[in-house]
Amino acid sequence: MTKIETVTVEREGKVAIVTLNRPNKRNAMSPQLHLDMTQVLDELRDDDTINVVVITGAGQAFCAGMDLKEFFIKNRDDGAMFEKAFRASVEWRGRTLRYYPKVTIAMINGDCFGGAFSIVEGCDLAVAANEARIGLSEINFKIFPGGSVSKSLANLLSPRDALFYGLTGRPFDGVEAARIGLVNYATPAEGLRANVLALAKEIAAKDGAALRATKDGYRFSLEMSWEASMDYTLAKQDQLTMRQGGAWQDQGIGGFLDKKYKPGLSALEG
Ligand code: COA
Helix, strand or coil: CCCCCCEEEEEECCEEEEEECCHHHCCCECHHHHHHHHHHHHHHHCCCCCCEEEEEECCCEEECCECHHHHHHCCCCCHHHHHHHHHHHHHHHHHHCCCCCCEEEEEECCEEECCHHHHHHHCCEEEEECCCCEECHHHHHCCCCCCCHHHHHHHHCCHHHHHHHHHHCCCECHHHHHHCCCCCEEECHHHHHHHHHHHHHHHHCCCHHHHHHHHHHHHHHCCCCHHHHHHHHHHHHHHHHHHHCCHHHHHHHHHHHCCCCCCCCCCCCC
16 A cells, blocks of 8 residues: 555545645646545545545645646656556546545635546536636647546537637636536635535435435436436335435435425435
8 A cells, every 4th residue: 555645635524525735736646646546535435434525625726737747757758657647547537536436526726727627527516716727728738638638528518618718728717617517616715615515514414325326327327328227227226225224215205204304395304
């Protein structure tokens, strides 16, 4: 097991806050950071006390994308090292986050460029500071949104917005990020953490197995025919019943029938 050098983890109840921690480099993703994120997500995956993982950055940046020096220049002549770092970088953002068994929220506290888009898109939800500086800067240094970023753009943005920002490289703020659907909403930087933690705790209070099934049902249905999805979600319902011991029927529906709460308006307490 390698030592984690570039990422910190805090816990608040059922919420884990994972912070990219290279503030002096604007949290740019070095090969070490990719290995660290791989390990941290692996450890949190099996932690039953955690329902929601928030990903953010230390200092003034969320993440300035790939570490242009450490990732692209240092390993330039070492094919095996580049391959290892590249695979780790694509896996944790493109696959691990997407199919993660916990809910994930990107908290964009500041600068967010290039490869960082794949973190944002890989997360289930995203909230930005109004003042954040966000951009597809690749074109500005004579390249294009490579790795998992092109696919992230295709998944999340409209063709007009993806190509407008991909072709101009113009930076935009959190308010614009919300308008184009890169994030759910934007809020002043000052209250960002409190806002996101309140959202994370609201979600974390719900049934963990049902949260996971909600994500799986959506993400896998995207890739299925209508018939396959119907069969999959029926099987998923049985899996959920097994994972929670039938809580959705006994407590969930039972509580409604006993007039303890109205699920259309709020969740059952406890
Ligand atoms: N890769 C490597 N180092 C980076 C980096 C990146 N993506 N982004 C920032 N840094 C480093 C700078 O080299 C600098 O290091 P130094 O102090 O050792 O010289 C440090 O972080 C601070 O950066 P600086 O440019 O001085 O900060 P700033 O607040 O004025 O500007 C950015 C911040 C993010 C706008 C600017 O650094 C930038 O444009 N970075 C590149 C962003 C990018 O194109 N990312 C896409 C990669 S896929």
